[in-house]
Amino acid sequence: MKFNTILTSVSRTLTAAGLLSLTSAMAHAAPLTTWQTAGDVTQNTQLGGIPLGQTSYVLGTATFNAVDDAPLAAGALNLSGQNPLEIGDLTATIGLPGASLDDETNSHFAYEGSAMFNTVNVQAGDTLSFDWRLFGQINTSAMPTPDAAWLILGNTAIKLADVDSLSTVNNTWLDSGSQHISHTFTQAGSMKIGFVVADVDSYDTTSVLAIQNIGLTAAVPEPEGLALALTGLFILRRMSRRSHQS
Structure with missing residues (x-):
């Protein structure tokens, strides 16, 4: 439950930081x-x-x-x-x-x-x-x-x-x-x-x-937003591993 709460929080942070818009933009560019x-x-x-x-x-x-x-x-x-x-x-x-x-x-x-x-x-x-x-x-x-x-x-x-x-x-x-x-x-x-x-x-x-x-x-995200997005992905990956180990 705690992990899911943190996951939701991080997901919202990534959205605000531009990760989800980055993913959408990459798919949109053509x-x-x-x-x-x-x-x-x-x-x-x-x-x-x-x-x-x-x-x-x-x-x-x-x-x-x-x-x-x-x-x-x-x-x-x-x-x-x-x-x-x-x-x-x-x-x-x-x-x-x-x-x-x-x-x-x-x-x-x-x-x-x-x-x-x-x-x-x-x-x-x-x-x-x-x-x-x-x-x-x-x-x-x-x-x-x-x-x-x-x-x-x-x-x-x-x-x-x-x-x-x-x-x-x-x-x-x-x-x-x-x-x-x-x-x-x-x-x-x-x-x-x-x-x-x-x-x-x-x-x-x-x-x-x-x-x-x-x-x-597609629009290119600001470097700060991209760095924060990558950090968020790393955090999510670590949390996922710990959840499976426990």
């Missing part, structure tokens, strides 16, 4: 590999002749059966054989407010796009990380192309970049180069995570978003 998709989404190791380094999710805005990038033929830059979705359908599919992808301040409005998304349970301190790369087919008109890409967290769209901010030319694409982002969650709960690329202000000129190395890393 790469994100299962996604729902909408529009023109596939996986590939390259975009045309541009190597992506490894297998990446690629999301595009090219229509399969319409000319978006004259003089290229219809569907020449489509990635999957699926058309991008009209923006109202896309935001509804993801579960975003209708105007989430519009920049009303600068009068830029999303027309169509593609997305990948998932809903996962996160803990406070978990970190989402990924690498992204935005491409825009070279636009020969006088106006820049405001096509854009976003990270989706919950019901919020966070712009990664727009094509008219890109300056590096790679083959026939403007290319952002590989970029890395990490985000640490401050609250536990169910979280929608997604990525979107969209045609903005017109249906012409294809843009592509490449995503790779997506991971969700």
Whole structure:
């Protein structure tokens, strides 16, 4: 009886010190590999002749059966054989407010796009990380192309970049180069995570978003809490041995 009382007390102490959250977090940490998709989404190791380094999710805005990038033929830059979705359908599919992808301040409005998304349970301190790369087919008109890409967290769209901010030319694409982002969650709960690329202000000129190395890393416990947790495990083991010997 005395041992059980002490065991309960130590267990509560370990919970407060972070042992149980450590165990839970270790089980929780995992790469994100299962996604729902909408529009023109596939996986590939390259975009045309541009190597992506490894297998990446690629999301595009090219229509399969319409000319978006004259003089290229219809569907020449489509990635999957699926058309991008009209923006109202896309935001509804993801579960975003209708105007989430519009920049009303600068009068830029999303027309169509593609997305990948998932809903996962996160803990406070978990970190989402990924690498992204935005491409825009070279636009020969006088106006820049405001096509854009976003990270989706919950019901919020966070712009990664727009094509008219890109300056590096790679083959026939403007290319952002590989970029890395990490985000640490401050609250536990169910979280929608997604990525979107969209045609903005017109249906012409294809843009592509490449995503790779997506991971969700569990919070790392403080060294003091870990040391106390290990001490508690040692105490529990000693008590268990003495209980069996008696």
